[in-house]
Amino acid sequence: MNLTSSNALTPEAVLKVLQPVQDPELNKSLVDLNMIRHVQIDGGIVSFTLVLTTPACPLREFIVEDCQKAVQTLPGVEEVKVEVTAETPKQPSLPDRQGIDGVKNIIAVSSGKGGVGKTSVAVNMAVALAQTGAKVGLLDADIYGPNGPNMLGLGDAKVMVREGADGKEVLEPAFNHGVKLVSMAFLIDKDQPVIWRGPMLNGVIRQFLYQVQWGELDYLIVDMPPGTGDAQLTLAQAVPMAGAVIVTTPQTVALLDSRKGLKMFEQLGVPVLGIIENMSYFIPPDLRDRQYDIFGSGGGEKTANELNVPLLGRIPLEIPLREGGDEGIPIVVSQPESASAQELLKAAKQLAARVSVAAFANR
Numbered sequence: 291m292n293l294t295s296s297n298a299l300t301p302e303a304v305l306k307v308l309q310p311v312q313d314p315e316l317n318k319s320l321v322d323l324n325m326i327r328h329v330q331i332d333g334g335i336v337s338f339t340l341v342l343t344t345p346a347c348p349l350r351e352f353i354v355e356d357c358q359k360a361v362q363t364l365p366g367v368e369e370v371k372v373e374v375t376a377e378t379p380k381q382p383s384l385p386d387r388q389g390i391d392g393v394k395n396i397i398a399v400s401s402g403k404g405g406v407g408k409t410s411v412a413v414n415m416a417v418a419l420a421q422t423g424a425k426v427g428l429l430d431a432d433i434y435g436p437n438g439p440n441m442l443g444l445g446d447a448k449v450m451v452r453e454g455a456d457g458k459e460v461l462e463p464a465f466n467h468g469v470k471l472v473s474m475a476f477l478i479d480k481d482q483p484v485i486w487r488g489p490m491l492n493g494v495i496r497q498f499l500y501q502v503q504w505g506e507l508d509y510l511i512v513d514m515p516p517g518t519g520d521a522q523l524t525l526a527q528a529v530p531m532a533g534a535v536i537v538t539t540p541q542t543v544a545l546l547d548s549r550k551g552l553k554m555f556e557q558l559g560v561p562v563l564g565i566i567e568n569m570s571y572f573i574p575p576d577l578r579d580r581q582y583d584i585f586g587s588g589g590g591e592k593t594a595n596e597l598n599v600p601l602l603g604r605i606p607l608e609i610p611l612r613e614g615g616d617e618g619i620p621i622v623v624s625q626p627e628s629a630s631a632q633e634l635l636k637a638a639k640q641l642a643a644r645v646s647v648a649a650f651a652n653r
């Protein structure tokens with residue numbers, strides 16, 4: 291009997307023992323998903339690359355640990371080295387909707403009504419995703435309150451127009467905190483009221499989608515105007531969307547409006563990836579262990595359950611979040627350890643996970 295060969299530590303033996311380890315979100319074997327690559331053996335040291343479906347994977351440590359435990363059951367293993375990288379899947383294209391070259395996932399951030407913190411959430415989630423290593427763009431399509439540039443510290447930025455390789459005009463996005471940005475604010479005179487008819491808005495949104503040099507992006511976050519209007523319709527009919535996120539506060543009135551928004555996206559064939567409850571509770575700066583439910587509590591969770599969509603996060607009301615927005619340094623950069631920054635990062639990771647699940651479900 292040849293004991294050495296049957297017990298030999300080989301790449302095949304490593305893949306075999308990793309076969310039952312699943313991606314907990316996709317419920318499929320990591321090996322079958324081609325997420326385990328470049329298995330190498332050097333004496334008792336086993337090394338391989340784990341290719342996740344998003345750099346923002348919320349279960350990264352958990353999956354690495356599962357892999358290490360499985361490989362350590364093989365005789366002769368002294369150490370398991372896992373190099374973690376990511377390849378974000380691209381949403382499949384649709385016959386009647388034209389994707390953007392290089393842009394893998396387009397995500398709308400919407401709210402039923404204004405002032406719920408939609409832009410703050412969109413900006414911070416975009417920056418949080420970039421912090422995990424993802425390539426991120428932000429299209430600020432909120433004509434009524436295009437605050438994206440101010441919140442990203444790009445208040446004085448202008449859209450740069452130049453001639454592309456094919457002689458057509460192309461727009462260069464602005465860039466800060468790891469995020470590429472184009473905003474309606476770049477086109478609007480700050481002192482003039484915005485009176486745009488549907489076709490005009492439609493034209494600008496399409497220009498921002500297709501004429502901007504976005505380059506390679508894992509996620510393009512679109513900050514929508516509040517409500518259910520032309521911008522939502524244009525976006526949903528133009529590009530294949532990974533999905534929409536609805537931002538709400540815990541109050542009943544805000545939640546009723548959110549339900550309408552959610553129904554609208556469903557009617558347009560855009561999956562709702564989740565709800566984010568903002569201003570969930572107030573943390574006083576001088577009493578950090580206290581929480582006050584200024585706008586009520588539990589509303590986001592109740593609505594998410596009722597409508598069968600995940601609640602991606604509950605962001606507290608904190609003064610530094612507002613200050614960060616005013617100063618152009620998002621709280622995930624200025625105070626990453628704060629409760630709201632942590633919750634925004636968690637929500638961004640949950641969102642990325644939902645996008646990956648949707649991309650694989652559509653294959």
Ligand SMILES: Nc1ncnc2c1ncn2[C@@H]1O[C@H](COP(=O)(O)OP(=O)(O)OP(=O)(O)O)[C@@H](O)[C@H]1O
Nearest residue numbers: 404405406407408409410435606607608611612615
């Ligand atoms: N969790 C929070 N804690 C503290 N301040 C917040 C929070 N969320 C938002 N704000 C503040 O509330 C104000 C409104 O937020 P924001 O502009 O993000 O809302 P919005 O929903 O995008 O509004 P609109 O749709 O009307 O443009 C801003 O001054 C912002 O800094």
